[in-house]
Amino acid sequence: MKVKVVTRILEANERIARENRRQFDNAALYVINLMSGPGAGKTSILEKTLTLNTGLRIGVIEGDIAGSDDAERIEKHGAPVVQINTGGACHLDANMIYEVLQDLPLQDLDLLFIENVGNLVCPAEFKVGEDIKVMVLSIAEGHDKPLKYPLMFQESTALLLNKIDLAPYLDVDINKIKKDALSLNPNLKIFEVSCKTGEGLSAWTDWLRENALRN
Amino acid sequence: MHELSIAQNVLDIVSEQCARSGHTKIDSVNLRIGRASGIMPDALIFAFNAIKSDSIARDALLTIEEVPVTGLCNDCSGSFIVEEVYILNCPVCKGNSFQITSGREMDIIDMEVS
Numbered sequence: 001m002k003v004k005v006v007t008r009i010l011e012a013n014e015r016i017a018r019e020n021r022r023q024f025d026n027a028a029l030y031v032i033n034l035m036s037g038p039g040a041g042k043t044s045i046l047e048k049t050l051t052l053n054t055g056l057r058i059g060v061i062e063g064d065i066a067g068s069d070d071a072e073r074i075e076k077h078g079a080p081v082v083q084i085n086t087g088g089a090c091h092l093d094a095n096m097i098y099e100v101l102q103d104l105p106l107q108d109l110d111l112l113f114i115e116n117v118g119n120l121v122c123p124a125e126f127k128v129g130e131d132i133k134v135m136v137l138s139i140a141e142g143h144d145k146p147l148k149y150p151l152m153f154q155e156s157t158a159l160l161l162n163k164i165d166l167a168p169y170l171d172v173d174i175n176k177i178k179k180d181a182l183s184l185n186p187n188l189k190i191f192e193v194s195c196k197t198g199e200g201l202s203a204w205t206d207w208l209r210e211n212a213l214r215n
Numbered sequence: 216m217h218e219l220s221i222a223q224n225v226l227d228i229v230s231e232q233c234a235r236s237g238h239t240k241i242d243s244v245n246l247r248i249g250r251a252s253g254i255m256p257d258a259l260i261f262a263f264n265a266i267k268s269d270s271i272a273r274d275a276l277l278t279i280e281e282v283p284v285t286g287l288c289n290d291c292s293g294s295f296i297v298e299e300v301y302i303l304n305c306p307v308c309k310g311n312s313f314q315i316t317s318g319r320e321m322d323i324i325d326m327e328v329s
Binding site for chain 2: 012089150184
């Protein structure tokens, strides 16, 4: 006998993401799903963001396959942080976030960063209840990345081009990265930054403050 | 890349729906997967077959209908179907303002139970 199902395969994830969203709304919390390949500088950008005076009360959820190095780095800056170990999974999903929300003082925060597992593919597929997705690409990864991994560029609201201080030493074409990323996503907001020199970070935190407080 | 977690979601959903309909065995499951969904059909079938053995879907055949990428151009109002998984320009007028109207699907359509 034939049974009609007609269900989105990720419906369960989307249902939990909506529940997370409800908790974030109750706490008037602005939530950013921060994504990149491994080593692009997500945690360094969070550390710099916490160091700069944004006036925002910021919390962090760290997602990694294993280890608690990232949470320890964030904790040194005095921000509430929870580490999730996915135990091999290539992305965070809504249920992993749901399970740790009770460990964060949501009512006392303005902005929550969810630092996803380092991976340019899968994190873009799974909603976790965020307001926006932001991605980091270090210029050392090469100018072919937007066209090789288009989904993440299409799904993101902002792109941080990190390690911009390395430009003189690399053959990378930064204008091609920007042109291809904007072709994929004409509304993408692009910041050229360096965690090493601090270049461009104040433009990023100004934008962050504007978006988080508008929430 | 995450075909295994997608396969687990499929197995959970069809097992629950089969049990709810009062049946005990799933014979086949039909999916519709967009070509721009990031899912490789062969890898998804492989993953599903690997995890189904201890379930009521142990004999189920998974079939996948692939959905091509289609779009609607904001500049020339043309609609299009493309072979590529991702496009940067409208194939008709080359403008870069367009909406993708299909190709990202990940749906379970129906199943045979007994």
